[in-house]
Amino acid sequence: MKNQNRPFVFVVCLLTWISCAIENGLLSAETVKQTGWRAAAVSVVITPETAMWMSGYAARDKPSEGKVHDLYAKVLIIEDARGQKVVIVTTDLIGITPELRDPIAASLESEFKIPSAALLMNASHTHCGPELREEKASRRGLGGDRGAEAREYTQALGRKIVAAIGQTLSKLEPATLKYSYGRAGFAMNRRLPTPQGVINSPHPEGPVDQRVPVLSVVRPDGSLMAAIFGYACHNTTLSFYQFCGDYAGFAQEYLEADHPGMVALFMMGCGGDQNPYPRRSLDLAKQHGRALANAVEVALEVKQPRVIQGKLGIAMDDVELEFATPPSREELLKIKESGNKYENSHATRLLEQLEERGGIQTRYAFPLQVIQFGNDLTLVAICGETVVDYSLRLQKELKSGFGASGASEPVIWVAGYSNHVFGYLPSLRVLKEGGYEGATAMIYSSYPGPFTDSVENRVVSKIHELTELARKGAN
Ligand SMILES: [Zn+2]
Incomplete structure (x- = not known):
């Protein structure tokens, strides 16, 4: 008797599986055909092979001593139905320098015929990575030719990333792109107003952006190829002498362990004035990493994510910023x-x-970039250690300024720490309040001093201009 029931049970199971799969977007061959995207992602280890001067924290007094885990550069390439591509490179590094990006962009153009504007490079801003900046390494590094070490590492890293881009291009396959977001609560504003001025300390009333935007890239068989996610928070739980990706490194590690075959990419948001709290232990870095990975998992579970359709539009240009006399x-x-x-x-x-x-x-030009995905997603990549006001302002302004009436509003995703991380990029509010991000951090750079009051409007109006161009390009 038992055996007679088996085919029925099997059919019910199969039907249940099919309906679940449809519900969860696993049977997406039709969607893939409609959207026309192709994508691929590759991950490459970039941990220095020898001890190096480490980035961040001017008070460091010795080079690195081993690693907690590896540092990575991750490449995600997305191509639209016309063959236009965007190349996103995320890194477990303190920042992106022109010495790193420029040769990669040049190779992208010469070897792969992809314009430099299509390259978005973002740094996780871990303070437990190598110092890339030759001048800083030689200035701070005590003993040995730390400057040459930084220069050689940067050059080798550039070659490694170009090779990874080539590898990614050879792996492009049909894909569906989906957007959703979760939230994580460990970022808090770190600019506490006191009678003595703004100090670096938790400020619960200060502005934050605790969204965790997630763009997932799904293969036709329903498996996850990649998930790129953001968070606006300094990646500085740790301040020791071992290489480590900090909370963002752990979040990527946990997600990749939980989704074999998926590349997890962290893209730093506008976290210039945000810190992870509490901080200063490896265990806390892991906890924050888990909290961020969980927020990504929630976003991946959302039943009706935004399916990204249409074409790519890309615009990039420099904005000229003024420093005070x-x-x-x-x-x-x-x-x-x-x-x-x-x-x-x-x-x-x-x-x-x-x-x-x-x-x-007193004037310097810094890069800004906007990548438009059809009518669905506007990805803004801002240079410098971008403070949270930019993200909050642009999320409002770019949505309301969108297209013809009746068009559904696009998702706005604002990344900071992109393409050239030169130092802090304050908003007008932060500049006027002063303190570290507004003024005094400049002392660690080669720039003359604080920006002038025009800084925020120069950046925002250039982004509006680029958004208009990118949206036209995506039409
Ligand atoms: Zn910083």
């Missing part, structure tokens, strides 16, 4: 005599500039 030669000489070691070394660099160029440069 620099101190005079006399003032710089005075600072050099009387300041602390950081003020001292900043004044020395400006004096050198004055010597070499006959003046201190």
Whole structure:
């Protein structure tokens, strides 16, 4: 008797499986055909093979001592039905420098005929990675030729990323793109107003953006090829001497372990004025990584994600930003005599500039980029250590400025720390409030001093301009 029931049970199971699969978007061959995307993702280890000077924290006094886990660069390439591509490279690094991006962009154009504007490079801003900046490594590194080490690592890294891009291009296959988001609560504003000015300390009332945007890339058989996710929070739970991707590294590690065959890519948001709290232990970095991975899992479970359709539109250009009038030669000489070691070394660099160029440069051009996915998603990539105000403002403004009436609003995703991470990019509010991100952090850079009041409007109006172009391109 039992045996007679088996075919029925099997049919019921099969029907249940099919309906579940349809519900969960697993049977997506038809969707894949309709949307016309192709995609591929590749992951490559970039952990330095020898000890190196580490990035972040000016007070470091010795090179790296081993690793907690590997650092990675991840490449995700998405191609629309016309063959236009976007190349997204995320990295477990403190920042992206022109010395790293420029040769990669040049190879992209010469070897693969892909324009530089289609390359989005983002840094997770881990402070437990190698120092890429030759000048900083040689300035801070005590003993040995730390500058040359940074230069050689950067050059080899560029070649590695170009090879990974080539490999990714050879693997493109049909895919469905889906967007949803989760939330994680460990980011908190770190600019606490006090009678003595803004200090670096948890500020529960300060603005945050705790969304975890997730773009998942699904193969025709329903399996996950890649998931790229963002969070607006300094990747600085840790400050020790082992290489480690910090919370973002753990989140990627956990997601890849839980989804074999999937590449997890972390894209840093506008977390310039946000910290992970609590912090300063490996266990906490793992906890924050788990919290972020869980937020991604929730987004992946959302029953009706936004299916991204249409064509790619890409626009990239520099925005020229102004720095406040620099101190005079006399003032710089005075600072050099009387300041602390950081003020001292900043004044020395400006004096050198004055010597070499006959003046201190007060305008610099930095890259901004907008990638439009059909009518569904606007991805903005901002340079510098971008503060959260940019994300909150652009999410409102770019949505309301969208297209013809009746068109459904696109999702707005704002990444910071992209293409050139030169230092802090404050909003007007943060600039006026002063403190570290608004003013004093400049002392660790070669830039003359704080930006002028025009900074936010220059950035935002350039992004509006680029968004319009990218949206036209996606039409
Ligand atoms: Zn930072």
